[in-house]
Amino acid sequence: MTLSINQVTKRYQDFVAVDNLSFTIEKGEIFGLIGQNGAGKTTTFRMILDLQETTEGTIMWNEKHINSINRDILGYLPEERGIFPAMTVESQLYFFGELRGKLRKDLHKEVDYWIERFELEDKRKAKAETLSKGNQQKVQLIASFIHQPEFLILDEPFSGLDPVNKDLLKNAILELKEKGTTILFSSHQMDNVEELCDHLCLLKRGVSLFTGSLLDLKKQYGKTKLTIRTDISKEKLEKLDGVKDIQVGKDQYTLTLEDETYAQSIFDFVSDGKYIEKFSLDYLTLDEIFKDKVGGTNV
Numbered sequence: 001m002t003l004s005i006n007q008v009t010k011r012y013q014d015f016v017a018v019d020n021l022s023f024t025i026e027k028g029e030i031f032g033l034i035g036q037n038g039a040g041k042t043t044t045f046r047m048i049l050d051l052q053e054t055t056e057g058t059i060m061w062n063e064k065h066i067n068s069i070n071r072d073i074l075g076y077l078p079e080e081r082g083i084f085p086a087m088t089v090e091s092q093l094y095f096f097g098e099l100r101g102k103l104r105k106d107l108h109k110e111v112d113y114w115i116e117r118f119e120l121e122d123k124r125k126a127k128a129e130t131l132s133k134g135n136q137q138k139v140q141l142i143a144s145f146i147h148q149p150e151f152l153i154l155d156e157p158f159s160g161l162d163p164v165n166k167d168l169l170k171n172a173i174l175e176l177k178e179k180g181t182t183i184l185f186s187s188h189q190m191d192n193v194e195e196l197c198d199h200l201c202l203l204k205r206g207v208s209l210f211t212g213s214l215l216d217l218k219k220q221y222g223k224t225k226l227t228i229r230t231d232i233s234k235e236k237l238e239k240l241d242g243v244k245d246i247q248v249g250k251d252q253y254t255l256t257l258e259d260e261t262y263a264q265s266i267f268d269f270v271s272d273g274k275y276i277e278k279f280s281l282d283y284l285t286l287d288e289i290f291k292d293k294v295g296g297t298n299v
């Protein structure tokens, strides 16, 4: 494994912000840290980056203590957004690349590539303060990995981006993974985590509720979400064995089953000479699992 967090706890006086947290990330993997506001994600990132000490436990990078490694292998997009307002987009990127140990001449290709990739060509010579918030965020994102770090930490990289820019970022993250970068990111937006992550850790008030692969998390619930588009009444459907809950949508029902084995008898019932437009048995989405595990709203 590349990164390993071993029984890490962070206390601020009596308050436990991160409680006995352990997980590992393999090289070239995308790992998601998810949790509500105050769950302990930023605190965990700051400990990995050695910006804060752990109260207990150790963090290792390739078997070495994280505070003994060359910092230039790390890239970080902090939660606080901010770039130098009076600097141009281009000089900003060179500045951050050089700060992380790269020579200017070795940055030309990367700077050109990412400026084009994030559709910022016409902003290249513009001062950062004249850019929209989303564009400023893209510049800060590029700055976090312009030096080609081995390990990239992105704190809420998707927040504040429109759907087109979200897609640009998703594709960039996948491309960095292809090139061998190990990526750890946090998000409140579960669809992004679902599409990108190999493994994840779900935090609630500093405690891990689940650590492992997305598929294993989904398998804990099984395929218990049944979507049916039919003209059978809700009253008839809710009387069927194994139906825990039924939601009426615009033109379909979504049933929550006690477990997936009930799907066959429900299918036999609804297909008995009646018209079914849709019958689909699925895993819960990560968003649904998150709400079930964490409770309340996903904010």
Ligand SMILES: Nc1ncnc2c1ncn2[C@@H]1O[C@H](COP(=O)(O)OP(=O)(O)OP(=O)(O)O)[C@@H](O)[C@H]1O
Pocket: 012, 015, 017, 035, 036, 037, 038, 039, 040, 041, 042, 043, 044, 079
């Ligand atoms: N320096 C500090 N002193 C005291 N408490 C702190 C300090 N830093 C963070 N905390 C507390 O630790 C908890 C975890 O904070 P953290 O910023 O890690 O959460 P988060 O999961 O990143 O949340 P968000 O999604 O809102 O960014 C919060 O309750 C926060 O108030």
